Amino acid sequence: MRVWRAPEDVPADLGRTVVTIGVFDGVHRGHRAVLAETVRQARQGDLTSVALTFDPHPVLVHRAAPIRLVTTLADRIDRLAAAGIDAVYVQEYTFDYARATPREFVEDQLVARFHAAAVVVGEDVRFGYRNSGDGAELERLGRRAGVHVTLVPDRSAPEGRRWSSTWIRELLASGDVAGAARVLGRSHRIRGQVVHGFRRGREIGFPTANLTGDGLGEVPADGVYAGWLVRSVPGSKAAEYLPAAISVGTNPHFEGTERTVEVHALGRSDLNLYGESIAVDFVEYLRPMLSFESLDGLLRQMDEDLRVTAEILGVPTAGRVDPAAVTAT
Missing domain, CATH: 3.40.50.620 (HUPs)
Structure with missing residues (x-):
């Protein structure tokens, strides 16, 4: 084109x-x-x-x-x-x-x-x-x-509301990414360049690709989601879809202040995505962002997030990765 x-x-x-x-x-x-x-x-x-x-x-x-x-x-x-x-x-x-x-x-x-x-x-x-x-x-x-x-003529949903970008924004603002996908006819996608974060995730077995700032597209409400990390295959027009757990928010457990999108590709410790432009497709909302009384409580919940994400996406369950095996620098 x-x-x-x-x-x-x-x-x-x-x-x-x-x-x-x-x-x-x-x-x-x-x-x-x-x-x-x-x-x-x-x-x-x-x-x-x-x-x-x-x-x-x-x-x-x-x-x-x-x-x-x-x-x-x-x-x-x-x-x-x-x-x-x-x-x-x-x-x-x-x-x-x-x-x-x-x-x-x-x-x-x-x-x-x-x-x-x-x-x-x-x-x-x-x-x-x-x-x-x-x-x-x-x-x-x-x-x-x-x-x-x-x-x-306008096209409308069965309940009578007209398909519109305004409706999509309303759904995303409430975290209803499945509802947004219904209006879009596909999963909602944002896109951005991977930047360095605080590296907390990799230290506890959940390395993430971090996106932040303006220009990503409409980022859904704070929370944890199941979805896909989408990257280009070098030397090809093809795309690679990696099942992912996605966190949107300020990371209240660690008293964060900057709103970021953190994407953990299930079971992958070998990805070095810094500086790469990736897309993130949101499939389903899992839970709100929470602050836990202990790190163990956070880890148990993140383990459950991975299990539920794999179930939703129809892929094998993957647990935490070995922090020593993370190759990103």
Whole structure:
């Protein structure tokens, strides 16, 4: 899949396209209905499917409101590629860009830049200056420009709530990663670079890969989870999935103050992940973060966490590793 970040990246001989528009944060079930229709129309017409997405999130520009994206931009692009999109245009979202009228947006970007023959969007689409354009306006402008417009109806859960990024954030804020996976259609993922921690885990038989700071994606509520540590296989596009127990929080037993994500790959003492970019998939919430009266109490609970994690993930049970066998430096 091609990724464009500036007008000059778009090839002059692009040809006609089918364009879809949105932040696509999370690329959840609702988004995938729009993407599937975009890809279907493009393939049917032998056209190029293009996803126009935005970075940073418009909310960060217009409201300066704190919002954590469900997925990182890199994972968003990967998910768009997995949906079958041929090219992604990452539009830098600025106040100047947001001043374009709906007509300017259609004529200057969709038609002049992307040569759109068709546009596929959700029925709740808003675009142009102060979100003054809606689906009806897009259809009107499309007819004027010779662009066919498809408004895809919202997709909802059986209980009636619309699939949305907002819903996912609510579920993650409560630690309900299984519920978030239901809306996403897959496990929730964060991504970051492994950094050095206090090395307490390796000293007691639970070495961890530590992630911290902004830019990871939406980190679920504090607690312990079952999931997967996902790393790239060197020299390949393949990924290696390692069953893992995941701790999110400040580590109250050791009176920590910095919120971190600590990932223990079950039974592995041979991993040296410092400086490596990894992904973490959350499968199920196990328990809250706790402070124990003794180290033995903590260790007994961590042993149980490993047992339950293995059971949930359907992998062999693994106990603590020998601290002397840990190879990370």
